[in-house]
Amino acid sequence: MSTTSSPVPEPEGAPQDIGPSSARLIHGESTTEIPVHLLFREVPERASVPPAATVVGRRLGTGEQPCVRGSAEPLRRSPVSDPELSERPARVLPGSVGVLAGLGGLCGCGVVSWWAGVLSPVAMRVLELPASAGTGIGLAQLAGYAGAGSLGLLGFSGLMRGRTGYAWVLGVFGRYRGTARRTGLMWVNPLVVRHRADVRLRHWRSEPIPVVDANGVALRVVVLVTWRVRDTARAVLGIDDHQAYLRECVESALARLVPQVPADASAAKDMVSLRNVEAIGDALTRLVAADVESAGLEVFAAQPIRLEYAPEVAERLQRRRIAALDAEHRDTVLSTVVDSVEDTVTRLTMRGLVELDDLERKALVKDLTVAFYTGRPADGG
Secondary structure (H helix, E strand, O other): OOOOOOOOOOOOOOOOOOOOOOOOOOOOOOOOOOOHHHOOOOOOOOOOOOOOEEEEOOOOOOOOOOEEEEOOOOOOOOOOOOOOOOOOEOOOEEHHHHHHHHHHHHHHHHHHHHHHOOOOHHHHHHHOOOOOOOOOOOHHHHHHHHHHHHHHHHHHHOEEEEOOOEEEEEEEOOEEEEEEOOOEEEEOOOOOEEEEEEOOOEEEEOOOEEEEOOOOOEEEEEEEEEEEEOOHHHHHOOOOOHHHHHHHHHHHHHHHHHHHOOOOOOOOOOOOOOOOHHHHHHHHHHHHHHHHHHHOEEEEEEEEEEEEEOHHHHHHHHHHHHHHHHHHHHHHHHHHHHHHHHHHHHHHHHOOOOOOOHHHHHHHHHHHHHHHHHHOOOOOO
16 A cells, blocks of 8 residues: 655745745745845945935835835025035224223323423423433334334224114235124224124015016006015125115015916905905015025015005006996986986876877976986985
8 A cells, every 4th residue: 555645735924945046035924025136236326316205115025116206396495505604703802902002102202202302391290200311213213103103093093882772894915804792892803894783673665566466467566575684694694785686586476476466366265365454474584584585684574555446447446446336326317317208207107197199108208307307416315
């Protein structure tokens, strides 16, 4: 009797023999197939990925490769400014140092004059100085004058007064050295170039700026901007005129924002229009603040305070409005006259005062209508 042995099933998940012709190294439920040549591929050290991209990973066991999907919104980049041009505090000394140095230079000049014997007798009597045996000005006296004069000039020329709400932007040989926001008397290097910057909170009211709304209607908008200088280095040295730059940024923001919304939303009450001052002001503030940030300015509010139609559009609308009012007035007057004529004819016929056939009734209605209509005042009162 022969016994046939049945093959023992291998446990699930056990590794399978891989033949020489197979290109698969690892295979399982939670892994994917990896070709042999990919294991020894050189990976570059730096892989450039778009900044506004999203990497979508592959699902396990599906063999899907990662893909890069671009962002739905376009990336808006602000102007790149000089990284070194950023406000930092300047090194300044108290003003008393400059005053003492200047007074020391003046005193040194007086001592050298007494030493040389050129000090006036009146000054010597007032200062109660002893008589000097000096014979005149020589090389030593000239050197003393040069040293004392340089000290006095260095002390007094470096004095600078700081005020509340202002800052001094300092630079030496074309290089930014710092910003002094201190108040009172202070001393700096006399060689520095000083630019005063106004850092107070300021308001700017624009002139009527011409724009066009979503319906193509020409408008004029007046904007009130509340702003201040936040980074004095960028505002003074990084741009030619920061106030002119602010005006241009406001005009640019209006040109981008106003054409997206209509001037009036009478058809749909839920529709945002330029009459919604709060919503338009918030959007305009965000746009202007983002534009002027690179120039060292800070915008707190940019609110449209007056919205009007262009003169040619306003004249056309005024004519339409007058025509509509006139037509409405005529309809009202005509309705009143017709009611009056009807009431008069009805009363005459019901009381038996007159007996009228159709022709006579029509003639009477016509005469009464003309009489009532021409007899009313021009204002319809």
